[in-house]
Amino acid sequence: MKRDSRLSTLDSRHFFVPLIGAAILVAFTLVSLPWKENLFRRPRTIFDRSAASAVAPGYALVAAAVPLIPAGATVVVRTEPRDPIAETYYHRFADALLPGRRALPASFYGRFAPPEVFRDAAYVLIVGAKPAEPPGRLLLETPEGTVWETPPRR
Amino acid sequence: MTGLLWLASLLLVGLSGLPLLLHRAFAGYPLSTRLVLAGASGAALVSFAMTAAVLLGIPWNVPGLVAAGAVLAAGLRLFLKPALVFAADAPRPPEPGESPRVLAAAALSLIAVGAALGATFAGAATSPDLLFFWGPKAQQFALARTFDAAFMRDEFHQHMHAYYPPLVTNLGAFASMAAGRMSWTGATLTFPLLLVFLAAGLPGALADRLGRAHAAAIAALTIAVISCLGVEADIAGNGEMPLLLFETLAIALLISDAAAEPPTQLIAGILLAGAAATKVEGLPFTISAAALFFLARPRASRPFWPAAGRLILPAAVMLSAWFAFGASRRIFFGYSGYGTLFDLHLDHARVVLAAVGRSLSAAGHALPWLVPLGCVLAALPLTRRWILPVGTAAILTAFFLFTYIHRPEDPSLWISWSAARIFSPVAMLLALAASLGSRGEPRPASP
Numbered sequence: 001m002k003r004d005s006r007l008s009t010l011d012s013r014h015f016f017v018p019l020i021g022a023a024i025l026v027a028f029t030l031v032s033l034p035w036k037e038n039l040f041r042r043p044r045t046i047f048d049r050s051a052a053s054a055v056a057p058g059y060a061l062v063a064a065a066v067p068l069i070p071a072g073a074t075v076v077v078r079t080e081p082r083d084p085i086a087e088t089y090y091h092r093f094a095d096a097l098l099p100g101r102r103a104l105p106a107s108f109y110g111r112f113a114p115p116e117v118f119r120d121a122a123y124v125l126i127v128g129a130k131p132a133e134p135p136g137r138l139l140l141e142t143p144e145g146t147v148w149e150t151p152p153r154r
Numbered sequence: 155m156t157g158l159l160w161l162a163s164l165l166l167v168g169l170s171g172l173p174l175l176l177h178r179a180f181a182g183y184p185l186s187t188r189l190v191l192a193g194a195s196g197a198a199l200v201s202f203a204m205t206a207a208v209l210l211g212i213p214w215n216v217p218g219l220v221a222a223g224a225v226l227a228a229g230l231r232l233f234l235k236p237a238l239v240f241a242a243d244a245p246r247p248p249e250p251g252e253s254p255r256v257l258a259a260a261a262l263s264l265i266a267v268g269a270a271l272g273a274t275f276a277g278a279a280t281s282p283d284l285l286f287f288w289g290p291k292a293q294q295f296a297l298a299r300t301f302d303a304a305f306m307r308d309e310f311h312q313h314m315h316a317y318y319p320p321l322v323t324n325l326g327a328f329a330s331m332a333a334g335r336m337s338w339t340g341a342t343l344t345f346p347l348l349l350v351f352l353a354a355g356l357p358g359a360l361a362d363r364l365g366r367a368h369a370a371a372i373a374a375l376t377i378a379v380i381s382c383l384g385v386e387a388d389i390a391g392n393g394e395m396p397l398l399l400f401e402t403l404a405i406a407l408l409i410s411d412a413a414a415e416p417p418t419q420l421i422a423g424i425l426l427a428g429a430a431a432t433k434v435e436g437l438p439f440t441i442s443a444a445a446l447f448f449l450a451r452p453r454a455s456r457p458f459w460p461a462a463g464r465l466i467l468p469a470a471v472m473l474s475a476w477f478a479f480g481a482s483r484r485i486f487f488g489y490s491g492y493g494t495l496f497d498l499h500l501d502h503a504r505v506v507l508a509a510v511g512r513s514l515s516a517a518g519h520a521l522p523w524l525v526p527l528g529c530v531l532a533a534l535p536l537t538r539r540w541i542l543p544v545g546t547a548a549i550l551t552a553f554f555l556f557t558y559i560h561r562p563e564d565p566s567l568w569i570s571w572s573a574a575r576i577f578s579p580v581a582m583l584l585a586l587a588a589s590l591g592s593r594g595e596p597r598p599a600s601p
Contacts, residue, residue, distance in 0.1 A: 014368050015255055017532045018375040018588050021525045022262045025378035028518055029269040029385050034278050043277035046342055050388050052282045059285070089282070092313060096290040099297060099336070105310055 057144035058090040058127045062097045065147045068139050069123050071100040076121035078106045080128035080145070085110050090127060124148045156333055160340030161347060163332030164197075164325060166216070170223025171196030174231050179417035183358050190355025191421055194403055197396075198428035198472070199223040201324040205301075205475045209482070213299040216332045230424075234417050252367045256357075259370035263353040266374070266381035271346035273385040280342050281575075284391030287314040292326025293336040303483045317486035320476050321431040322393045338391070345390040348399045353377045359406040364589055375529060376402060376585040379522045383581060386517040387574035393433045394575050400428035401439055401579050405546070405586050408447050409539045414454035419464040427468035431476065434489055435553065435576060440469045442549040443542065450541035498559050506558045509566045513573035523577070526584035533591030540590045547583040 033039055034049045043049060045063070047056040062077060069075055075098060077090035087107035094103035104118040124135045127145040136150035171192035180188055203222035207214055273279040291314055294305045306316040330336045356376060360369035380398055389395055404425035412418040426443060429436035444465040448455045455461045480486035514520045530536070530544075554576055558565045 011365075011368070014364075014533065014591050015371045018368075018371040018529050018585075019255075019259055019262065021529045021585075021588075022259070022266070022371070022374040022378040025375075025382045025518075025521060025525055026262055026266045026269065028521055029266065029273075029378070029382040032385060032518065033269060033272055034276055037276075039272060039276050042275075046277045046280045046338055046391075047282070049276050049278035050280045052280070052388065055282065056277075089286075091310075092286045092290075095311070096285045096293070096338075099290075099293050103310070108310070109313070 055086070055089050055093070058086065059093055059097075061125055061127050061142060061144040061147070062090065062093045064140060064142055064144075065123070065125055066097060068147055069098060069101055072102075073123055074102045074104055074121045075123040075125065076104045076106050076118040077125040077127065080126050080131050082106075082112070084112050086127070087112075090125075094125070120153060122150055122152075124150055156335060157337040157340035157343065160329045160333040160337035161343055163216070163329045164344070164347075165193070166220050166332065167196045167200040167223065167325065167328065168193030169196060170200050170203075170220055171227055173224050174227040174421075177231050177234050177417065179234050179415070180421075182362065182412070184361075186354040187356075187358025190351050191359075191403065191425075193351060194355075194399060194428060195227065195421060195424045196223055197325060198321065198400070198424050198431065198468070199226045200328065201321040201428075201431055202226065202472045202475065204324040204328070205320055205472070205479060208301050208479055209475060214327070214331065215299070216328065219328060230420065233420065249365060249367070252365070255367035256370045259367070259374040260353075260357075262374040263370075263377040266378045267346055267350045267353055270349050270381045270384055271343075274342050274345050274390045279345060279385050279388050279390040281388050281390060281392035281394075283393075284338065284341055287318070288322050288392055289326065289336060289338060289341055290314060291323040292341075293330055295323060296327040296330035296336065299331070301479060301483075303485060306483075306485050315490075317480060317488070317490055318393075319431045319433065319436065319473065321428060322396055322433075325396070342390040345384055345395045348395045349377060349380060349384070352380070352399055352402060356402065356406055359403060359410060360589060363409075363411045368589070372585065372589040375526060375588060376582055379526055379581045379585045380578070382518050383522045383574065383578045386522070387578065389575055389578070392575070394578055397429055397432045397436055398578060398582055400425045400432060400436070401443075402582055402586070404429065405443060405543055405583065408443065408451070409542055409586065409590065413447070413451060416460070416464060419461055423465040423468045426465060427472045430469040431472045435550065435579075437469070437473070437489075438553045439546060439550060439579060440466075442546045446542045446545040446549075449545070450539050498556070499562060500559065502559055502561075502565060505564060505566055506555060506569065509569035510555070510558070510573045510577075513570055514577060516570075517574035522581045523584065526581055526588055529588035530584055533588050535592050536587070536590040537592050540587055543583040543587040543590070547580045547587075550580055550583075551577070 037049055045056045045059045047053055047059055075094055077094050079086045084107035088110050091103055091105040104121050105113045106118050107113055125145065125147050130146055136148040138146060139149055140147040174195060175188045175192035200219050200223035203219050203226060204214060294302050305311060326341060356373040357369045360372055404422045407413060407418050407422040426440040430440045447465065514523060558569055
């Protein structure tokens with residue numbers, strides 16, 4: 001009987017210790033959710049409230065450009081002002097969100113690419129302010145940036 | 155709508171695992187555990203079928219892949235003796251007061267899954283790696299109905315790590331073919347989806363040794379650890395959640411009493427193969443878990459060679475097929491490192507340790523590691539089985555530090571965005587190790 005009661009105490013401990021551990025972690029996770037950013041409002045992009053929220057504008061612009069850029073076209077994503085880190089990320093977004101098109105890098109691995117790598121792009125997406133010198137015909141303007149069709153090169 | 159279809163189509167791979175898990179050898183597991191084990195095994199088998207189809211020059215199609223996975227599962231079933239009676243066949247009668255405890259633990263698991271779901275829906279847990287390489291490769295392979303060698307070789311696609319093992323991109327391509335296109339939201343939702351599967355399957359995998367209440371509490375702790383880490387380290391859409399699903403289920407099976415049975419070892423081997431085919435670090439996990447099983451469970455692992463075959467052969471076959479593809483197309487010949495092997499930069503040791511400490515602290519004040527560690531300490535003394543999860547955690551930690559210290563440049567930035575994610579299996583292993591208290595029973599060690 002004495003042993004049974006000891007076992008029962010041990011069983012309780014073996015049950016309650018992990019349960020309390022789980023409760024602590026669940027409580028912490030719930031508190032860390034972005035309640036103040038209106039958790040239940042649908043985000044514009046899948047990055048809006050993540051640690052990578054800085055790239056959300058680029059994601060939104062490239063996603064918005066999908067219907068404007070035909071299959072097989074070449075496209076480059078730049079930032080205004082130029083930022084090689086952000087441009088590296090946005091080149092990867094273009095690869096992901098624009099299947100069937102050829103995304104050329106304005107920057108690669110955090111460094112500006114030589115202009116000849118991307119100057120023949122038929123479409124230019126600019127995340128940020130409208131450029132002082134338009135690269136072509138404006139197709140779309142959103143709060144995140146602009147989409148341009150460049151004149152054909154001879 | 156496409157997202158739901160994309161996600162739902164992943165359930166099809168579970169069908170492939172059913173021929174194996176319907177064998178009566180697994181009748182001792184609850185239905186939910188059998189279905190989850192079937193799903194995870196099916197995912198690994200379908201992924202292997204996709205790689206094998208590429209090697210054979212057969213274009214992918216969804217029904218054919220499900221059928222191929224099911225044929226593989228049926229073939230593996232032939233290795234199980236028809237008359238085998240599983241040790242856990244006789245269901246354990248419920249103990250007094252057990253049901254409320256089980257319900258309380260299950261409720262915590264569900265809240266943890268709900269938190270993961272909320273964070274993912276809110277765009278608060280998305281991994282950039284989904285857009286950088288997992289998703290684009292899956293999408294392109296779905297369009298090509300095979301591994302697109304030209305895409306993988308492209309000079310502007312070097313960041314997509316062509317050599318990364320194929321399971322995540324294979325299953326993403328599978329779902330994209332079934333749904334008609336890639337769904338980025340659907341891909342992020344694999345985090346809560348696989349977490350709820352784990353919450354449903356894990357208690358039954360642990361219950362034969364622990365009883366239902368204790369198993370449910372350990373499962374709740376494990377689910378809470380993964381949920382917290384996933385939200386803090388942004389793992390939605392990348393390879394971490396599938397990796398954790400395979401690894402958690404494999405270790406849960408290998409520390410259970412049923413691990414002495416060949417069918418359980420076979421399923422554990424398929425799950426370890428799934429881990430090895432998911433991420434690079436799945437391979438050291440698989441090797442150390444299999445090796446430590448023999449050390450932690452000497453009696454359960456006899457006879458040695460058949461048990462070793464069941465645990466290691468599935469991973470060896472799956473990775474061999476992947477490397478055969480890479481070598482035959484001259485794209486890769488193995489895993490790429492970050493420098494010459496054993497050319498360590500020990501002068502970075504202090505920087506590496508400090509950066510890892512900062513990264514883990516930034517992920518929920520390191521609670522996902524500290525809380526299960528506290529539970530392990532509270533469960534002392536442990537049975538000999540502790541060698542398996544704790545030893546694997548130690549070997550993984552050494553592997554990660556070795557990898558970080560390899561890089562000639564200062565690895566601080568790299569560590570800052572990777573350490574919390576890649577150390578997540580260590581936290582999971584500690585949570586499972588917390589189940590190994592010797593319970594004060596005078597039972598002889600049954601390793």
